Amino acid sequence: MFHFLLRTIPRPILIRLSYIFSFFSPVFYGGNKYECPVCEGKFRKMLPYGYDGSAKRENVLCPKCLTLERHRVLWLYLKEQTDFFSKPRKMLHIAPEQPFLGRFRKMKHLDLTTADLFSPLADVKCDIQEMPFEDNTFDVIFCNHVLEHVDDDKKAMGELYRVMKPGGFGIFQVPIDYKRETTHEDPSITSEEDRVKHYWQKDHVRLYGLDYLSKLEAVGFKATRIDVANEVGSELKDRYRLGDSDKVYRVDKL
Ligand SMILES: [Zn+2]
Incomplete structure (x- = not known):
């Protein structure tokens, strides 16, 4: 069934x-x-x-x-390597992942704002290329599996940097083709069929490569890749069903 x-x-x-x-x-x-x-x-x-x-x-x-694998690696990272579950923070969660949303809402130490371009359930309806927030507003921003859908990702990354407080951090996971040095992006690829073929999904507008970190750094962030699945050891990697290609991408605004 x-x-x-x-x-x-x-x-x-x-x-x-x-x-x-x-x-x-x-x-x-x-x-x-x-x-x-x-x-x-x-x-x-x-x-x-x-x-x-x-x-x-x-x-x-x-x-x-x-x-999925990507949610579980992020959860483990937050739990084992950060104070996310205890330190009071003003948080922006863009296109919130449903498995997380109810859990984050229950965490009294988080002052949570959700934002989405389409979902009527989000607190704020907005485009991340132009967000209605003041500079230096949020201590933490989650923006997972969003940037690969956005027309101008450099502008969106710049906006994420602008609304983050200095000292704040973000988690910006995207699908990455680890065999690819540079991001594949071609404005002539517009049909759903071609996007599936080139970018892995009908509503993606690019396929990131190993240059993803340098794109985040180009707008000012310090960007770090954390390979949680291979840090926990092979036994837990299998027990938690973690994948090799699902890594955590953390950004810091210094
Ligand atoms: Zn579960």
Whole structure:
């Protein structure tokens, strides 16, 4: 049943139905081979994920909270290597990931503002290329899997830098082709079919390469790549179902 639902229901709707998954998943997926560090559920296997022509990956989607590899590496990083879960901060969360949003809202030490171009659920509806916030407003900004959709990513990065307080940090994950030195971006690639082929998804407008960090640094950030999946060791990497290509990208405004 789950496999059928996953293939046929669009992910945003699936996420709204996640309470059904958290109810049924212990019945179908309960076990102790794998563990999700976000919801702390334990499973005999996770669910498959993949669409838009990208390769379907087996055993990657948490059956309880619907996190993927990229969510789990970020959670582990925040938990093990930062004071995110305790230090009071003014936070901007752009296009908030559903598995995180309810959890962040419950954290009393975070003064959270959500922003999105489309979602009516966001506190502020805005385009990250031109944000309605004062300079130096936020201590922390999450902007994950957004920049690959934005027409002018340099302008968006500059805006993110502008609204971050000095001393603040951000997490800006994007899909990266680690075989590619430079970002692939060609304005003549406009059809959904071509975008899937060149950029991995029909609504992406570029495919980042190894120059992603230098793009972030070009607008003023100090940018760092953290390879959580390979830092935790092979046993936990498999237990948490972490992928090699899902890394944490942290920026600091010094
Ligand atoms: Zn989970």
